Amino acid sequence: MFRDQRSRRQKPKTVDAIVDRVFSIQVESKSEKKHLKRPSDVHLKNPIYFITCCTLRRKHFLNNGAIHDILIDEWLQSNNRHGWHIGRYVVMPDHVHFFASPDPDAKPLSRFMQAWKQWTSKRISQRSQSGPIWQKEFFDHILRSNESLSEKWEYIRDNPVRAELVKNVEDWPYQGHIHFQ
DSSP states (O other): OOHHHHHHSOOOOSHHHHHHHHHHHHHHTTTTOOOOOOOSOOOSSSOEEEEEEEBGGGOSOOOSHHHHHHHHHHHHHHHHHHSEEEEEEEEOSSEEEEEEEEOTTOOOHHHHHHHHHHHHHHHHHHHTOOSOOBOSOOEEEEEOSHHHHHHHHHHHHTHHHHTTSOSSGGGOSSEEESSOO
């Protein structure tokens, strides 16, 4: 590839754009199954994961008080059920961003997310939505510094303003923290 061709490639500018791109690539290559395998062990002391989970077909329905309560309740129980502590979160109409940190004996991230999606899907389906709620995959990133945590939080906290859902970050009711900030 020539240098000028590389410079013309468009790169996503935001986490949402990256997530959209990852999920669209996943849909396009679903039959190829070329996903990277998550490592079973992470050798960082007290890792914090940045997690994004999208609704199936990016359907908009999560910005609802009853659904928000379900998500909070399941996150509150995540430590007892799975050994995962949940930090700050933002619920958008079609996806959620949150920070999570495992206990030393926690279930693997993939098992925790699978169970969390199952429990939330079951409860959301009982209230409003029918059929699958979440996309099969999710996006995760291990944070490597407090600076990275602050930077990611500032970005996701501003999502509702960038999406023109509210004028001020403080006005978005579907955000907060569970076990840690």
